[in-house]
Ligand SMILES: Nc1ncnc2c1ncn2[C@@H]1O[C@H](COP(=O)(O)OP(=O)(O)OP(=O)(O)O)[C@@H](O)[C@H]1O
């Protein structure tokens with residue numbers, strides 16, 4: 001087998017193939033734009049920002065919001081590659097926060113029940129979203145836009161019921177503090193290592209000898225973990241191939257035996273669960289939940305995915321790209337506070353980034369498809 | 373290039389049980405009646421040509437055979453057992469592979485990913501179960517080479533291939549997966565001379581292995597070169613089925629065109645059609 005293959009591959013290196021430099025080969029990777037963006041933004045802040053931004057504590061400072069957005073962005077990216085949008089993930093963060101708060105505070109459930117329950121409710125709503133989109137053939141944009149309002153409203157109403165009239169539900173921290181599962185979803189990981197590093201003077205400490213950075217915030221670990229898993233799934237598993245196919249051309253994929261419906265509904269569920277995970281982490285972190293949680297995050301997540309190389313038309317993109325897209329976001333939001341610039345530049349910067357990313361992606365797609 | 377005599381025709385005896393048998397298939401799209409009762413079967417080791425004018429219903433018919441459409445009426449049996457495909461995946465699992473007229477290829481994806489779309493070979497088990505990328509690449513290159521096309525690389529996006537190259541990927545894929553029935557919907561419409569004879573030779577090869585082939589073409593010479601039986605559709609109905617040798621190329625051509633017009637046209641073009 002291997003011998004018969006050899007001449008074929010040899011012949012494949014034919015005279016009609018120009019030598020392709022590593023540069024132009026990299027150009028074909030969807031995440032290239034986002035990586036270039038990270039380098040650009042880093043350079044910008046290295047020049048303009050206070051040096052504190054790139055100390056260990058400064059990095060944790062911008063990586064934490066980046067991770068919270070990034071978890072959503074990875075879900076959004078997978079869904080976009082699969083050819084659909086979910087505009088309801090921001091509201092899903094608020095709604096899942098409510099469910100989680102109600103489970104832990106109102107019902108007093110332990111995390112081992114509260115977390116799966118919250119994820120299951122989110123997955124259920126994702127499945128409803130997906131089923132409506134697939135059954136009706138309506139654009140997911142419009143269906144999930146409806147859920148953006150429905151879930152936001154439901155969070156408000158639900159919070160008032162659960163808290164007796166307020167739009168905030170407190171007491172989550174007290175309810176879950178001692179739970180054995182809590183360290184997986186809140187606080188900082190690798191505390192002892194950081195304490196030890198502080199002891200030997202490898203990292204910055206406060207005057208009392210405690211490390212300035214007590215550990216890695218768990219959301220950063222979740223973020224990295226999810227980015228790796230998503231990348232592996234997309235590039236190396238049959239399911240990944242189905243996601244690209246379903247987003248690239250639904251009919252062609254289905255005619256070739258890809259279970260397009262299942263793939264898309266699973267992606268809607270996954271995206272919703274990403275929203276729920278962010279809700280669980282941030283609610284445990286702040287100790288309370290409110291109806292404004294996750295506001296506008298759907299757009300930020302989609303923007304991060306687009307900066308990361310996802311095409312709005314589906315079928316192309318990467319999870320690693322969304323990973324870097326979210327980091328760009330975190331750097332810009334937090335980084336501006338380290339500079340003399342006004343915070344309000346943030347939105348201008350964001351819009352500019354999005355526009356550049358879309359233009360760049362458009363160009364890349366034309367190159368990949370040979371401008372057909 | 374491809375004379376009638378190029379290939380050996382397996383003399384399929386009529387008493388062999390068909391692999392797939394479609395009886396009285398009707399297909400309605402709203403108020404459009406695309407198929408109004410078509411019966412058709414494929415026996416192992418034969419090439420059954422499906423012929424007919426544009427819009428006759430050929431593609432619609434083979435799509436019901438490959439699980440894309442559910443027939444409005446009629447029955448499908450495989451090995452004598454009634455079958456009810458709810459998706460193309462079901463048909464594939466029954467060993468039916470199809471080259472669709474629109475090819476069902478995804479331009480943004482690589483040749484390899486397209487080739488194995490929906491049927492990716494895996495290695496490992498449990499959470500480490502993953503696509504066997506090396507085997508996939510090797511197979512895609514090798515199968516394409518067999519069809520007379522040397523790929524520049526298995527990771528080239530299908531969108532950058534030429535029309536004929538793209539068609540060849542679809543054919544190579546169907547041949548590779550068509551364990552029992554291979555359906556080809558105008559597979560040679562974009563192909564060069566060498567690739568066309570390659571496809572016809574491939575039909576002959578898989579037929580000898582016992583695969584039943586359904587071949588749709590507008591080209592009488594191609595059909596006659598490989599066909600064992602010819603069924604002609606016209607406006608959603610069967611005009612009839614002829615066995616090889618029972619019908620002359622002229623008769624077949626007239627049937628395919630639905631009658632006289634072609635004869636007149638042929639006259640004005642001095643027999644060049
Ligand atoms: N999804 C559909 N909805 C409505 N009408 C359809 C649909 N698919 C096919 N038709 C109609 O059914 C008829 C048969 O179409 P079909 O594609 O099967 O023709 P064909 O024989 O393959 O023609 P060609 O040789 O041009 O490929 C056409 O009149 C077409 O308009």
Ligand SMILES: [Mg+2]
Nearest residue numbers: 430431432473
């Ligand atoms: Mg057709």
